[in-house]
Amino acid sequence: MDQYVIGVIVSNVSGVLSRVSGMFTRRGFNIDSLTVGETESSSFSRITIAFHGDEYLKDRILLQLRKLHDVREVEVLDRHETVVRELLLIKIRNTPQSRQDIMTAVEIFRSKIVDYSPTALVCELTGETSKIDAFIELLKPYGIMEMCRTGLVAIERGENCLKTIK
């Protein structure tokens, strides 16, 4: 099963996220991640959805999304022609024994320490999912206190754009 990443342009109105996520629940489609935010136009939001599935499932999802009144544009993003990123914020226990190891990991992964206290530190990391996964795996032994990741956002390279609506 492949992972698909789709970009969805929706009207920026209340309830739109419920409609989109509700469609997935109702049809029994599973989502890996779903992110949403405003676009350059305040009238539209952009939702990025990642899911695992076959060609049949991908088609079903695209067709059902296109039936939603608030959905303006839906496209599968070609993984080779798309920049895909995720943001991680992770809080790790800060001890004299682990501090140096964590610093090294942060440096190698080009992460950033965005908060530091005598007992805890918060790292920020941007990258593709596999990089984020590897970083989390590496930090596990030092005691992850909490973490959150945004899920995927994705945009096509070059001139290609998702939206056709002005």
Next chain:
Amino acid sequence: MFISGAKIVVETLVEQGCDTVFGYPGGQVINLFDELYLNRDRINHVLAAHEQGAAHAADGYARATGKTGVVIATSGPGATNLVTGIATAFLDSVPMVAITGNVPCDLIGRDSFQEVDIVGVTMPITKHNFIVKNVCELADTIRMAFKIAKSGRPGPVLVDIPKDVQIAKCEFEAQAQPVIPYPVIFAGDDDLKKAAEMIEAAERPYIYFGGGVISGRASSEITALAEKIDAPMGCTLMGLSAVPSDNPRFLGMQGMHGHYASSIAEDESDLVIALGARFSDRATGDKKRFNRNFRIIHIDIDGAELRKNIPADLSINGDIKDAVERLCAVVKEKKHPQWHKRIEELKAEEQRRIESARNCGFKKECTNCMHPCYNTGIPAKDRLDPYDIVDIVSAHAGDSIVVTDVGQHQMWAAQRYPLKTPRTFLTSGGLGTMGFGMGAAVGAAAATGKRSLLFTGDGSFGMNLNELATSVSQELPLVIVIMNNGVLGMVRQWQTLFFGKHYSNTTLDRKTDFVKLAEAFGAKGVRVSTKDELDKAAAEAFSYNGTYLIDCLVDCNEFVLPMLPPGGSIDDIITEIK
């Protein structure tokens, strides 16, 4: 005009061509009902007994006419009572606009009295829904609701209007015309050419059509196509009435309780041309074995239905009327005498099996049943069987609009009733809503001025019989035929066949006297148990100016046959119970 939101609703409904609405008043729609009162010469409001009945009535109005049905209910319980009606319309692609009141905007989210998030509740059972919080957006929102409801594949749309928005005023200007639906998708020329090639190569083509043919007004186009390519036709439950039952090419409904001839013919065909149908599980049975023998051309207005349930060899997205008309123009005329001969054999075999099943020895006295039909002293052979009821009633019914509830009586009517014109068989196919019938019959009669003929069962009728009050007070011509077998027959049939005759909660040991009940509501009622009695009652019923109930006693061992067991295929067809 600088007018209130409530008045805007009424003005917009008039502008959209709405002549009748169905509903029930309440605290959060009192302003709207005030405007309905003031405008009662412009819009007829039919007061139902229950909001569910009102929703089914709006649905029946839409099914009978093709126009968008409108239902109005108050917030909270009024709104939630619409839910089954909206879902029924959604599953059968019926255009409907549901308008609900809600608590004022500043009380939303505080669990106020009779507050419910009806937009959240109905999200998965509407094409789209709205809550209007600004009176200036109200008119355009209602217009958009009508546009969405009737565009493409039709369906229900809900508009929730908080009370303060009904009170607030803004400038309103009526539009000269109702909204125009979104542009139709047309099938591609290449696809139609491919379809024509597949049809020309086929030796045993078979046309399978669904409700899309009725909503797409394509009856004459598919009949013409069937003529030109010399193909038999069968349909889904929702497709019934699109083609006259007496068309010699028409083999009837297929599927779980479909006709023997149509079901076998489809299985033996080498090409199925599916038009405005969606291959529901009730229509196909086991999907793995369903299309083992034939290729499929699938044409539908809703692209999401293509390849959803059954993978077709050629899927075409487009308006059905246009697609079939153009397909008919490009396809070469064909004759299939061998295939035709086989179809005639199947028809004859079907007749033989029907007679055999009607006379089989399975029907015998049911000893553990307290049903009145066993206390009448009438020998089993003289009792009415379900097909007798349909035959006798239909002989008197003229151009009545046939409505059904859900269960055995629905299938018997679907199999047997001679239908002539589209939109004369209204039934809950997708959702299978027991209790649909009374509301829908009221809506159809109110919409068309014609008589509604409701086939129902003692189970289904019990669910919404309160709408008798509506049909009586509205003085609607309505004939109600209850196939009263004292049991929940469809479930009981499964219990007989698949659950070791464990009749769990399907024996209705009720003492309801439907004749007295009808009289109590101000309708006329009569109980019949023989053919002669029914014939006499039907003659009277169809000349009676009002609501007339005929309580027909039916043996509880009558089964709906043929039957494909759940998950079974045509190989497992049951045509007789031994």
